[in-house]
Every structure is written in C-alpha cells, then in structure tokens.
Amino acid sequence: MNILLVFATRAEAEILKMVPGMNYAGEDLFFQNHKLNVLVTGVGGISTAWSMKQWLGMNQLPDLAINAGIAGSFSRILCKGDVVMPVSDCFADLGIEIEGKFHTLDEAGFSDRNANPFKDGLILLNNKYLEKISHLCPAVKAVTVNTATGSPISIERIINKFNPDIETMESATFFYICTREKIPFLALRAISNYVEPGRRSSWEIPLALYNLAGKLGEILNIL
DSSP states (O other): OEEEEEESSHHHHGGGGGSTTEEEETTEEEETTEEEEEEEOOSSHHHHHHHHHHHHHHSOOOSEEEEEEEEEESOSSSOTTOEEEEEEEOBTTOEEEETTEEEETTTTTSSOTTSTTOBTTBEEOOSHHHHHHTTTSOEEEEEEOSSOOOSHHHHHHHHHHHOOSEEESSHHHHHHHHHHHTOOEEEEEEEEEEOOSSOGGGOOHHHHHHHHHHHHHHHHHHO
16 A cells, blocks of 8 residues: 555654664655655644645545554543554634633534534544554544643643543644545554643653554554
C-alpha cells in the first residue's frame, strides 16, 4: 500500500528510526511492501489542515493515512506510555459562550450535528483497517482542542460535555480531512501525561514516543 504517516512534530516523526524493518531507498521510505510518505504538519489544527491539504493537492491520494503522536489522558485507567486508538473525535472548544456556558456550534444552531463528516456531533473512525488492528490497542474517545486543557474549570467542562478518554490538538482535523477526502485512516496516540492543572514536569514524553514506535511497527506489520 501507499501509506501517508502524519505527525505534528519532528520529534514524533523521529520514532520511525526506532521501528524495526524500516528501509530507505534514497529519499523513499518502505516497510515491507508498503511505501511510506511522512508528513510533519506542525502543532495544532490549522497547521494540520494546511499541510495535509497542500500534500494531498500535490500527490496521489494514499491507500491509508495514519496519524500518530502523543496525547493527554482524562482517564486514570490509562497509564503513561499506553498506546491507544482514537475512534471518535470532535472539536471540543469550537463553539459559542452564552451567559458563561459553552455551546457547540450545533447546539447554538450554527451547524448540523449530522452534516458530513459528523454523526451526532462526532467524526468516527470505522473501516476495514480498524478491524484488522483492533486487538492491538484499546479504542478511545478523543477530543481536539486549540489550547491544551490545564485548569479545573476547563477540565470539568470538557469532561461533563464530552466524557472523553484523551485530548489532542490535531486529531479531529485529521479525522475531518480524511473523511471528507474519502481516505481510509487510522490514529494512534501514546499517553504522555494526564490532563490536570500544571505539572508539566510530570509528562513522560520519551516513554510515550518509545512505546508509540513499537506499536506503529506492530500495526504496519499486520497491514
């Protein structure tokens, strides 16, 4: 297959060097019979949207796109370093505040919660590749934000409204573009931290990236 690997940062893309079986032929990257294209978008939804649309406009659509990176966890059932698979996502801070209360765009009457690519306000991952790898890592519910959540008020708002397992800054944009472009896709996120006030020093990014590399290798091997 021709696979597009999408990372937000160069540090996340560097995990490919830790995946056994990666082969370089000049500037081309291969894993077994798969041709891999690597796209580093930059952090956040806007950078992800611009970079992906530019790449897709200049290249043939891939057979599969995979978004891989780190994430924060709302769930204490998940441990730092765990690798999970988001199967639903949404834009958790895209909306309107009315009298101090947050309303999503569809709640405020500015969008249809079932208009493509949304289903009941969520963008879903559901394809034949998901079925092939579902036993390798737990499926989770994600939210995507523009500002990493770190205050008690924001944490409570997101949990009460969306009840997510994890938080990212790019995933819903990736889901949105792949769904609109009809590109089969998968997503992998390694837990680097818990979503909580402060405590950036407690993040375990090296552990998360190491485990992410191992899981990505397992998945590519099965595909």
